Amino acid sequence: MDRGKRPDKFLGMLNSKMYMDLSDIIREHALPFLPAKSLFRFLCVCRGWKLKISNPFFVHNQSICCGSTLGFFSQVPGELPSFVSDDPKACGVPDPSLRFLPELIDILSASNGLLCCQSQTGNKAYYICNPVTQQWKKLPKPNANHGLHPSVVLIFEPSRLNFEADYKLVCAFPSTDFDDATEFEIYSSKEGSWKVSGEICFTKYTVETKSGVHVDGVVYWKSRGILAYDLTKDRSQMLRNYQSGNGVLGTMNGKLCLAYAIGHSIMVQVLANTHSNTMQMSTRASMWEEKQRVVLDKKVIGGLVSELDVVAAAGNKLLVQQAGKLYVYDLLTKETKALGMPSTGRYTRCIPYVNSLVCL
Incomplete structure (x- = not known):
């Protein structure tokens, strides 16, 4: 009788070991790829x-692994911010209006x-914050006058070699x-100070507020053309050969993209030449891949x-905004999804956001 029970006992022990191994695999290798809301x-x-999720090393790893765009912050001028996601169960923030900050703010x-x-x-101070953890820092006053509606782009690239959250702000x-x-x-968190670049772009066209994106060391803003500023080379150039319509600049697969509505469809253009950071783009053919409808x-x-x-692309x-409603279109699955949050039609832009545990 004892011999007859041994196989069952052995299988039970084996199944238990397999379960433990699977649990360890999920904890070690799958959790860092999940958004912050799920982890909480x-x-x-x-x-x-x-203990695992609360560990600073796990938090740092999650900020690197979880890089998918999972939600969008939007704000009507003069009102509090709001947050919308195509999967509210997976992505969210405790206080979408960011009232944990000491002042009313614009994103x-x-x-x-x-x-x-x-x-x-007041003095229009800049703040850097993580809306998930509600950590924030107030930045020192810039040296230059950025104007009433500054064209600022935040750059934060998590690195396994750097445990601290080093970021930069670039204002045109x-x-x-x-x-x-x-x-x-440029503001550098590592230096803790602002520095005016010696680079000057001579153009009579100003950049559009909140239109800037950062791609592979270069910041781009919409203007009459596209103003590009290379942080590494400290060089700028106005790229004129593009059609924007009512569209936005964004990032896709690590490249600059431009998405705009035309008729009953949307056109998406992606920067074709990865060496465009050399600032040698001169024709539309050399700038963009074939359009995607x-x-x-x-x-x-x-x-x-x-x-x-089109109000955001990432x-x-x-x-996409249409007839007072917001929709998300997935370029991979070709799926259109209606969002529960109605649009007022007054959004100047929605800002893509990644649900991260990154510490300030």
Whole structure:
């Protein structure tokens, strides 16, 4: 009888070992790829998972691994910010209006889980925060006058070799020393100070507020053309050969993209030449890959697709506004999804956001 029970006992021990191994694999290799909202729910799974997720090394690893765009911050001028996601169960923030900050703010830019905001009153101070952890820092006053509506881009690239969250802010502002010129000021968290670049771009066209994106060491802003500033080379150039319509600049697969509505569809252009950072782009053919046409699902829209407005583009997703509603289109799955949050039609731009545990 004892011999007859041994196989069952052995299989039970084997299944238990396999379960433990699978649990360890999930904890060690899968958890870092999950968004912060899911991880907060998993804190109550067991003591081991709670200790794992709360570990600073895990937090640092998650900020590197979880790089997908999972939500969008939006803000109507003069009102509090709001947050929307195509998967609210997976992605969210405790306080979408960011009332944990000491002042009422305007959201300017986002990068890998961090937000750059500016106070609405007083000296218009800049703040860097993580809306998930509600950690924040107030930055020192810039040396230059950035104007009432600064064109600021936040740059934060998590690195396995750097445990601290080093980030930069780049602001393109109208020159006060030269007519029809744009200058640049950069804040470095490592230095803890602002520095005005010696680079000057002579152009009579100003950049659009909140239009900037950062791609592989270069910051791009919409203007009459596209203003590009290379941080490494400290060089700038106005790229004129593009068609924007009512579209936005974004990032897809590590490249600059431009998405805009045309008729009943959306056109998406992706920067073709990865060596464009040398600032030698001169023709449309050398700048862009072949256009990709996107058509939203009429069944989801509930009627004729018209009056489209692309308000954000990041990862493989387009955030589109139409007839007072917001929709997300996935370029990989070709799926159109309606968001529960209605649009007022007054959004100047929605800012893509990654749900990260990154510490400030």
